[in-house]
Amino acid sequence: MMDSRTGVEILSSLERSDHTAFVDGNVLYVWGGCQSVSGSEIMLPSDEIWLCDLESGAWERRGIEGEPPPALSGACGSYHNGSLYVFGGCDPNGHTNQLYSASLLDGCYTWKRVKDAQGNTPSPRDKHTCWVHRDRLIYFGGYGCKTIREVNNSKSFAVDETSWATIGTVSFRFWGWNNEVHVFDPSTVTWSEPETHGLGPAPRASHASATLRDKGYICGGLEDTALDIHCLDLDTWTWTQIDLLSSLVPVGRSMHTLTPVSDHTLFLFGGLSISGNPLNDGWEFNVQTKTWSEMNHRHHDKPRLWHSACPGKDQDVVVFGGSQEYVLLMDSLTVLRSPSQKHCKDVLVFQTQPYPLLRLCEDCIGRHADVLQVQLSWLPPKLQETIDKRVFYFRTLQENRKLEELILD
Template identity: 65%
Template sequence: MNSTTVSPVAEVGMLSARERSDHTAFVDGGFLYVWGGHHSVAGEEVFFPSDEIWVYDMSSGVWTIYAMGGEIPPTLSQTCGCCVNGVLYIFGGCAENGHTNQLYCVDLLDGMFTWRNVTDSTGTPPSPRDKHSCWVYADRLIYFGGYGCKQMREVTDSRRFITDEMSWVTIGTMLFRFWGWNNEVHVFDPRTNTWSEPQMHGIPPKPRAAHSSATLGRMGYVCGGVEAPSMNIHCLDLETWTWTEIVPTSTVPVERSWHTLTPLSDSTLFLFGGLSMSGETLSDGWIFDVHRKEWRELQHSHRDKPRLWHSACLGQDSDVIVFGGSRDYALLADTISVLQSPSQSHCSDLLLFDTQPLPLLRLCEDCIGRNARTLEQQLSWLPKKIQEKLRKRILFFRTAKSQGTYNSR
């Protein structure tokens, strides 16, 4: 990461990023980036400023916070963030004045962290929405689903948009608009600065929001969500725009929403946490093989750490790093908004899931990092490059121990 042009606000190696839910996170070049989200202050839900970004060095365990400038987006809930070639894009969400369909971007590699509101694009952007998802393929952003509002003339197909009947009670006099869930696919191409809506083929999944999605090769996968909680996997060919449903041949995880789906390899996906249809916050982890059409439950040590509204990213050596989220939530009956329970707890810890055996080199580095007092004197015998890497691992485990925020396997 090039940070020579701008100084960080603070390096907080002995602290961690504040506990939060509903944030955007992704991994790039050995760093975990975290932006936005909200937390609790004196019993009230407060959103984090949108003019700061937290960066976590996965080798050393050090958090650094950077200030951001430019055309700063408003604080947003349920927005959709993704990274393409080192550029972070934020689309949609709910701001103080309601749902939005604005697109913002910021280059994370030039060291300036300057936001830009993308207002000069051509084509028709999606309608305002939140709780949607995004696939990245061929340097394009492909948005799916979500919950939002449409004008009457825009609602032309009940298979693409399901009206939320409770919204008539909530929205009141705004009868010229419909609120509900959609299964639309919209594409933004940063190279041409253009929005498009491709013609779909096959049988699409039901409209939904608060679902999870992931990209494997040329295929986009989606499962679960509000109003469509089934754990059957739907996949979209991102070149032919053809939908296919994958019906599992094995035991299926319980239906859920607000969970995560992370690509592990060319053929496997990792699912973690979420909120069950009975309102239980979940802590189970599952691996889905898209070729065999099989779910396999992953045994892990984090069963006592349920999460929803968390983030999950593929880290080093095929491990999955889960950050933040909430341990308890309650849904309102109208599903437009989410009511935090009085005991709601946001999290700031990092959960690491090993999905396959670690390489011998990684095991050795971690062993030295955990036993630094015994082995630190012998480090001087090693080449300088190896010394530097091992000192980062030593710092990682020291920081994790002092913070109590890192939960290993």
Template identity: 60%
Template sequence: MDVTGEPHGTELVARERSGHTALLEGGFLYVWGGYVAVGDDEVFLPSDEIWLYDTQSALWQTHRMEGEIPPPMSGTCGSSLNGHMYIFGGCDDHGHTNQIYYVNLLDGKYTWRKVTNSKGLSPTPRDKLSCWVHDDRLIYFGGYGHKRLGEINDSKSFIVDEASWVEEVFWGWNNEVHVFDSRTNTWSEPPTQGILPAPRAAHASATLGNKGYICGGRVVETRRCDIHCLDLESWTWTEVIPTSTIPIGRSWHTLTAVSDSTLFLFGGLSVNCEPLSDGWTFNIQTKEWKELEHKHKNKPRLWHTACLGKDSDVIVFGGSQDYILLVDKGHCNDALVFQTQPYSLQRLCEDCIGRNARMLQTQLSLLPSKLMQIIQKRISFFRIAKRKSGKRTG
């Protein structure tokens, strides 16, 4: 096994990792970057390759990348905009960065471009931040990074990590909002109003319409599960007060918009530094949390990624199953599928045929060719799932 991938029989599988970027475009999950523990060392994974996971067939492929390739890093913030993957910030072998790169995911060339001619003042170096996408703009919030004394404008927007102060460089958490307009390559920092969330990092975020939501994260010495909403047009913050029992505080979790009114939370690291495997939905209209029963209760994850797939499925990839700051040996490379909404009759039929392909093999040849292509992918998906669970394939 090498650091780029490992063969399982004749199949290629992406290397396990944490702190990576993953986006879903056209039925494929694109995975880039992150790091893994090799022996006693933390190794950043190659930045000149990208992995594609077919969410319908569960098959992997990999492609080399060209152009202005970013350094290998983790903790970067990845976003999808008009078929392009943008990454900003992160930590590499030289420390934290505030550079922004992008790559076209749809032309098959995978050529990186570095944004070098941007206007306006870019954010200071940071990682473990989040991003909302709205109106061709990338809107970044929070994170952990460093500033010099002259860059600290407001103690309410930047909390110094007293344990990490070095000479005139101050490390800490922020609650800043920075906007990158992809049409003009311009940075701006709009003034916000309302009830601002506390500075934080390793939180989770999701976009619903013209609203950006954040949930939880590391706030100095504690971890929370509070929810805040930012109107991405008026730049007004609102704290969302739940009407039900709330999940325990956490960081390094994910938040995914699965409908026009529902957010899905999964995993993370608890206040007591325990890896979590619980899943919750939050209704933004009723402000109610509900725990979601799922089949991955034995698979805790933190610093993983989560993307919205077909039929409101959430695809979770990678992350760690241990508290990485103490153990750092439990990186994962499996893709977990969470069903958050009832499936359509067509989806139920496709999955039924895929699960029972051997029993139905004499009838499969009667299917129309287009439908057959779909069914072949579902057969592959369930074949791989059965093999991983130790069952006989059908």
């Protein structure tokens, strides 16, 4: 884990990218993803989930029983009402449109494949995103395949002209990007595709999205020099392209994250620039003033792409994993991602607001526990548990510092 004030790393679970993560209370949950093993890139097991106590930095692995999804890349994971939902992605046989849910509330974690849903299931896709709003899962965009009839009937699909050369082994299929909006209602187990209004964004994948009250925002995922940003009203289904009121705009990118940090602010971090460079910049977007402002942070030595980012305690942004580099292998027909990416296993905490006095006191006690041994016994039981975790956290930081010094020596 990385503390934003000290800039020191605590090693966490296995390194990974392309995973799903969410924060519930003071616990970070991490599922799936890929990592490099002996020069090969492998997908991590779908029947386990990792939990990180954000107060202590301690990790725990939990198994998930039931009917787990296959190993997936590019799937979209969302957390809603105590359940993890995973839709789409690529399994060993190609693009899928399967939906799975895992209940995480009762302590007996169990996967279930969602079958017999009403309505029209979206076509197979990966690298899409999801907004959670009013007990619904609202999916946007992605890259996938459609039949000729589906392409002819769609105004929301951009055909990948290189697809026949790279993955055109199945007849009567087109691959490409979409800007479709699909809604899944878990309570009725129903798919629907609302009719949207206004000028929608261009079809895309590997973009970032975030939900802010009754609005869904997306940005990036295109080969543009500047980052675009669009808003969908999730009640009226009306699209708005946000016209920025300042010339200060982040560079275009993909594989980045967008996270809500207040009622009117979104935080953007990292990604891959259109020139192929991993990015380490952080930005805040004010939806009221329609302006971007670059954020000064402690993690400029930690470029990230293909990572996850979640809202945390006290308006923190909790970033986990991802890759530090992106290497492309070229041949006469295809562009392939190198199987030797440097995947990360640290947690970066971005502080976006001043901390409340209680948290400052807890951290201060945790840092100086050695000189406050007598006073620690005076604390009430309810506070003692939190302080014990902070003491463990800062002691681990100190131990890692010593270990790093020994390695350097």
